[in-house]
Amino acid sequence: xxxxxxxxxxxxxxxxxxxxxxxxxxxxxxxxxxxxxxxxxxxxxxxxxxxxxxxxxxxxxxxxxxxxxxxxxxxxxxxxxxxxxxxxxxxxxxxxxxxxxxxxxxxxxxxxxxxxxxxxxxxxxxxxxxxxxxxxxxxxxxxxxxxxxxxxxxxxxxxxxxxxxxxxxxxxxxxxxxxxxxxxxxxxxxxxxxxxxxxxxxxxxxxxxxxxxxxxxxxxxxxxxxxxxxxxxxxxxxxxxxxxxxxxxxxxxxxxxxxxxxxxxxxxxxxxxxxxxxxxxxxxxxxxxxxxxxxxxxxx
Numbered sequence: 408x409x410x411x412x413x414x415x416x417x418x419x420x421x422x423x424x425x426x427x428x429x430x431x432x433x434x435x436x437x438x439x440x441x442x443x444x445x446x447x448x449x450x451x452x453x454x455x456x457x458x459x460x461x462x463x464x465x466x467x468x469x470x471x472x473x474x475x476x477x478x479x480x481x482x483x484x485x486x487x488x489x490x491x492x493x494x495x496x497x498x499x500x501x502x503x504x505x506x507x508x509x510x511x512x513x514x515x516x517x518x519x520x521x522x523x524x525x526x527x528x529x530x531x532x533x534x535x536x537x538x539x540x541x542x543x544x545x546x547x548x549x550x551x552x553x554x555x556x557x558x559x560x561x562x563x564x565x566x567x568x569x570x571x572x573x574x575x576x577x578x579x580x581x582x583x584x585x586x587x588x589x590x591x592x593x594x595x596x597x598x599x600x601x602x603x604x605x606x607x608x609x610x611x612x613x614x615x616x617x618x619x620x621x622x623x624x625x626x627x628x629x630x631x632x633x634x635x636x637x638x639x640x641x642x643x644x645x646x647x648x649x650x651x652x653x654x655x656x657x658x659x660x661x662x663x664x665x666x667x668x669x670x671x672x673x674x675x676x677x678x679x680x681x682x683x684x685x686x687x688x689x690x691x692x693x694x695x696x697x698x699x700x701x702x703x704x705x706x707x
Contacts, residue, residue: 427544428567430472431693433458435548435566437465438692441481451477472546474700483699484692490679492637492695517606517668519630521614522557523623533584533617540577540586541593542570545601546697547667547690551577552593552600558613559596561664564686573686580664581617600668603701614665621647625659632673635702637695639677661685667694 440457441449454477455465469477528536538560540553549570553561561580565573578586599605599612616623624647632638640653640660649655663671666686672694676682684691 431548433460433468434472434693435689438689441484473697474704480696483696489675489681493675493679518608518611519614520611521616523616529617533581536584538584538586539589539592541590543597547693552597554593554596555615558615560615560617562666562668564690614668622659622662625656626663626669629669629671632670634698637673637675639675641677
């Protein structure tokens with residue numbers, strides 16, 4: 408996986424990186440405004456003004472970024488949409504379990520295979536483990552991609568100026584590991600993760616899950632949620648045979664070290680509310696909206 412060729416060098420170009428981050432900053436401001444005013448369904452002109460763009464610029468931005476018009480994106484962020492994602496969620500998990508998706512194979516649209524490190528490897532805080540990391544642009548701000556020789560081990564997000572804080576947060580999960588900044592080594596992983604055309608079943612993304620047995624079981628369940636669907640914490644608790652452990656499930660989801668790939672953003676409150684997300688509710692909304700665009704494009 409670490410030797411996967413970079414088929415599209417756009418993410419590796421500093422100029423384009425700055426453009427990608429500017430795009431997300433505009434999207435972030437638009438989402439913040441929509442989140443505050445969605446009940447009144449604000450005009451595109453009002454959203455554009457909040458995002459610091461003209462209506463025409465906003466239209467092209469959202470079409471380029473999410474494959475959706477601003478109006479469709481606004482609809483994808485409403486509470487009704489979130490509730491809609493939950494419809495049939497139990498059957499989604501049941502189908503995944505019945506299909507034997509608890510092991511390597513096609514787990515969701517990213518085509519992911521995974522393995523879990525032993526409890527001992529987790530308990531010793533990463534002793535003897537070398538983690539390469541790099542900062543990369545993504546549709547959701549700066550991404551911190553972390554990998555071992557066995558595959559992707561971490562994925563975090565940061566807003567401008569907070570990159571080192573996010574990195575320290577990730578390092579704190581495995582304090583005894585050796586960390587090496589290596590943009591070249593992690594760039595192919597960033598490409599593979601954030602370029603949908605590279606989501607291929609014959610090139611599955613290998614992920615290493617580092618956590619307690621309970622956390623890994625929760626993360627494995629998240630991997631079974633298809634794009635365009637969502638489940639509640641209680642659904643997840645039931646699926647892992649711990650129906651009274653919704654709070655513990657929520658805590659495990661909050662500790663997910665591989666954001667986006669292990670789709671903790673697809674876990675919602677039972678009433679469809681966009682509950683806490685380690686990297687910010689606005690980013691969670693952005694990811695769900697972006698995925699709505701991917702689903703829409705695939706359907707078309």
